[in-house]
Amino acid sequence: MNVIFGNLDLWGEAIGNTLLVFFVGGIIAxxxxxxxxxxxxxxxxxxxxxxxxxxxxxxxxxxxxVFFFFVFGYPQLGLPDLSNTxxxxxxxxxxxxxxxxxxxxxxxxxxxxxxxxxARAIGLPFGQVMTLxxxxxxxxxxxxxxxxxxxALLKNTTVAAGFSIAELAxxxxxxNDAPDRPGNPxxxxxxxxxxxxxxxMVMSTIQRHLENKWRIVR
Amino acid sequence: xxxxxxxxxxxxxIARNRILAVVTVAVVAAVVGFVVYRMxxxxxxxxxxxxxxxxxxxxxxxxxxxxxxxxxxxxxxxLSLALGFVLAIGRLSEHAWVRVPVTVLTELFxxxxxxxxxxxxxxxxxxxxxxxxxxxxxxxxxMVYNGSVLAEALRAGIESLPKGQREAGxxxxxxxxxxxxxxxxxxxxxxMLPVIVAQLVVTLKxxxxxxxxxxxxxxxxxxxxxxxxxxxxxxxxxVIGAIYIAMCLILSGVAKWLEIRTRHSPKLKGYTPGAxxxxxxxxxxxxxxxxxxxxxxxxxxxxxxxxx
Numbered sequence: 001m002n003v004i005f006g007n008l009d010l011w012g013e014a015i016g017n018t019l020l021v022f023f024v025g026g027i028i029a030x031x032x033x034x035x036x037x038x039x040x041x042x043x044x045x046x047x048x049x050x051x052x053x054x055x056x057x058x059x060x061x062x063x064x065x066v067f068f069f070f071v072f073g074y075p076q077l078g079l080p081d082l083s084n085t086x087x088x089x090x091x092x093x094x095x096x097x098x099x100x101x102x103x104x105x106x107x108x109x110x111x112x113x114x115x116x117x118x119a120r121a122i123g124l125p126f127g128q129v130m131t132l133x134x135x136x137x138x139x140x141x142x143x144x145x146x147x148x149x150x151x152a153l154l155k156n157t158t159v160a161a162g163f164s165i166a167e168l169a170x171x172x173x174x175x176n177d178a179p180d181r182p183g184n185p186x187x188x189x190x191x192x193x194x195x196x197x198x199x200x201m202v203m204s205t206i207q208r209h210l211e212n213k214w215r216i217v218r
Numbered sequence: 219x220x221x222x223x224x225x226x227x228x229x230x231x232i233a234r235n236r237i238l239a240v241v242t243v244a245v246v247a248a249v250v251g252f253v254v255y256r257m258x259x260x261x262x263x264x265x266x267x268x269x270x271x272x273x274x275x276x277x278x279x280x281x282x283x284x285x286x287x288x289x290x291x292x293x294x295x296x297l298s299l300a301l302g303f304v305l306a307i308g309r310l311s312e313h314a315w316v317r318v319p320v321t322v323l324t325e326l327f328x329x330x331x332x333x334x335x336x337x338x339x340x341x342x343x344x345x346x347x348x349x350x351x352x353x354x355x356x357x358x359x360x361m362v363y364n365g366s367v368l369a370e371a372l373r374a375g376i377e378s379l380p381k382g383q384r385e386a387g388x389x390x391x392x393x394x395x396x397x398x399x400x401x402x403x404x405x406x407x408x409x410m411l412p413v414i415v416a417q418l419v420v421t422l423k424x425x426x427x428x429x430x431x432x433x434x435x436x437x438x439x440x441x442x443x444x445x446x447x448x449x450x451x452x453x454x455x456x457v458i459g460a461i462y463i464a465m466c467l468i469l470s471g472v473a474k475w476l477e478i479r480t481r482h483s484p485k486l487k488g489y490t491p492g493a494x495x496x497x498x499x500x501x502x503x504x505x506x507x508x509x510x511x512x513x514x515x516x517x518x519x520x521x522x523x524x525x526x
Contacts (some may be wrong), residue, residue: 043227045237050246062426065459073452075254109421155331162430169247169334172341186342193330200329
């Protein structure tokens with residue numbers, strides 16, 4: 001227990017940073033993902049192509065490499081300095097956006113074709129077909145897999161530890177490299193694992209709850 | 219795929235689409251152009267920065283690092299498949315004393331981030347007096363995580379089979395193990411093959427996490443290179459990145475090909491709901507949708523899980 005109460009300040013900072021990366025990265029992923037997802041189903045071929053290239057390129061790049069590009073590569077371009085945390089958040093946001101886009105696209109294709117056809121048959125234009133008929137139905141099927149994406153995002157925040165961002169997985173190095181901090185690597189890492197298991201369990205509970213609430217019986 | 223969403227464009231829509239296309243091209247060109255401009259302005263294209271890649275030795279080391287990456291991936295893939303089978307069968311067991319611990323274990327393995335697991339093995343175990351090579355930390359970390367994800371995929375595959383398959387198996391006198399081995403598993407594997415291969419892509423990507431626990435694989439070598447003469451940080455990231463992306467694209471291509479083949483296979487018609495005209499079937503390896511179809515609403519962190 002000493003490993004927690006002796007380092008309470010560090011734990012607070014680490015959990016704070018993990019949640020910061022998670023929430024801000026999540027917001028970036030959501031916004032960018034919605035844009036890319038929309039591009040992938042749009043009637044403009046070039047927009048579709050751009051979306052496809054973006055998704056295929058980033059999805060087939062390891063997250064660690066994306067981090068590498070942002071954290072080590074960005075400072076090479078001589079642009080205004082950004083802290084590692086900001087660059088890490090951008091990296092994780094851009095990476096997760098591809099998964100958000102794919103989930104959205106999958107959600108749209110789960111809506112039966114007849115729905116879109118019926119909507120068009122009564123004369124709705126594209127905008128209304130999407131906002132009044134397709135998206136409300138797609139939204140319900142999208143929520144559970146979207147939660148999975150965010151659970152994965154939460155676990156992915158640990159990659160930031162390799163790029164000197166002071167979040168949970170980096171705690172081991174911080175505590176063990178300081179001479180007078182209590183706790184050995186095993187203790188620290190086990191508690192970090194416990195924190196993640198608890199957070200993931202909370203999110204899966206929410207996911208199950210939403211899934212049961214919004215399930216569509218077809 | 220989404221042509222049902224809109225009509226064949228008329229004159230106004232064509233004009234609008236053209237404007238949108240121009241805007242898209244302009245935005246993409248602006249972003250790419252800016253990055254290239256900054257790279258040129260900071261001298262990233264000078265010969266000095268690419269100098270290290272003219273040495274045969276450097277390329278030999280890159281190939282060696284590639285071998286390390288593939289070595290970790292190959293063993294991790296085999297082990298995680300084996301673990302996946304064990305966990306899936308354990309979780310479907312009729313004995314509570316097998317089912318409950320295996321379920322808890324699977325959920326636990328899935329909830330702990332891969333990197334934390336690798337760190338536990340690499341930094342944590344020496345506390346207990348066990349020294350672990352980074353190679354084994356990477357392999358075991360990947361095995362445990364991907365094994366539990368594959369177990370969920372296999373379980374979803376088995377549970378989605380019609381009840382009659384199992385009953386028919388028992389009716390012709392097979393035992394439990396026979397029903398599992400000869401009736402259920404072969405069908406489940408065939409149905410979940412795209413998901414399994416997609417998960418292998420994730421395993422391959424996650425070998426890059428070895429970089430953080432000092433396993434000398436590709437990315438680690440990229441970091442090493444970037445401290446060489448001329449400090450080619452972006453350059454080595456591009457070269458190594460291209461290798462990673464090529465490997466993953468090949469594996470993703472296999473997954474996609476398998477999915478298309480599975481969808482048209484007559485042997486699978488039996489239990490693939492309306493295989494051809496099902497609007498939920500779409501092109502692309504989106505595992506959620508497959509999980510959705512097979513598992514009847516069981517969404518697993520699985521497909522997208524890992525580093526994702």
